[in-house]
Amino acid sequence: QVQFVQSGAELKRPGASVKVSCKASGNNFNNFALHWVRQAPGQGLEWMGWISAGNNYTKYSQKFQGRVSITRDTSASRAYLKLHSLRYEDTAIYYCARGTYSSAWYTWGQGTLVTVSS
Amino acid sequence: EIVLTQSPGTLSLSPGERATLSCRASHSVSSSNLAWYQQKAGQAPRLIIYGASSRATGIPERFSGSGSGTDFTLTISRLEPEDFVVYYCQQYGSSPSITFGQGTRLEIK
Numbered sequence: 001q002v003q004f005v006q007s008g009a010e011l012k013r014p015g016a017s018v019k020v021s022c023k024a025s026g027n028n029f030n031n032f033a034l035h036w037v038r039q040a041p042g043q044g045l046e047w048m049g050w051i052s053a054g055n056n057y058t059k060y061s062q063k064f065q066g067r068v069s070i071t072r073d074t075s076a077s078r079a080y081l082k083l084h085s086l087r088y089e090d091t092a093i094y095y096c097a098r099g100t101y102s103s104a105w106y107t108w109g110q111g112t113l114v115t116v117s118s
Numbered sequence: 119e120i121v122l123t124q125s126p127g128t129l130s131l132s133p134g135e136r137a138t139l140s141c142r143a144s145h146s147v148s149s150s151n152l153a154w155y156q157q158k159a160g161q162a163p164r165l166i167i168y169g170a171s172s173r174a175t176g177i178p179e180r181f182s183g184s185g186s187g188t189d190f191t192l193t194i195s196r197l198e199p200e201d202f203v204v205y206y207c208q209q210y211g212s213s214p215s216i217t218f219g220q221g222t223r224l225e226i227k
């Protein structure tokens with residue numbers, strides 16, 4: 001069964017960038033489509049974007065367009081979320097989850113806490 | 119973008135009772151691309167219902183989903199102590215984005 005392990009907690013200054021990784025166990029990582037979602041403290045879930053299987057097509061929430069990028073390194077079985085120009089309100093737990101754009105998500109990473117503080 | 123509104127925000131019930139959680143969409147959700155997730159404190163969400171009414175693998179039969187179009191319901195037939203957590207609905211497959219409801223917290227009365 002596929003499992004996702006995410007990178008550790010990050011503390012960043014406002015205006016900086018952060019890169020969070022999501023490592024998949026098992027084979028055929030290039031066949032996985034992946035989403036990134038975040039959850040601010042005490043708040044709900046917010047979809048950020050998605051990378052498709054195979055051709056690595058990406059689609060981002062309009063809220064984060066221009067400030068986010070999602071990439072994949074197949075040789076390392078990792079996907080990455082990079083968020084630029086961090087603001088205090090970007091403080092949240094960031095999750096990766098497996099699924100196509102038109103499917104529900106069975107498998108989630110454990111989450112990565114990103115704290116933006118001066 | 120499809121906005122999902124969950125009600126109530128908090129539901130107070132006792133173990134053994136029946137819970138009915140609502141999720142209303144601002145526009146029709148195509149092909150019943152509606153899921154429900156359960157989230158326990160400090161954990162990632164867990165899929166419990168997909169396709170509006172299909173139970174995910176390993177989910178107890180007391181959980182059921184129904185609805186289509188703009189109105190969806192998650193029902194928990196007999197509440198167990200471990201069910202008193204937060205539930206989110208999600209619509210997937212529509213443009214421009216995937217969206218979640220704001221969540222319903224189930225608390226012990």
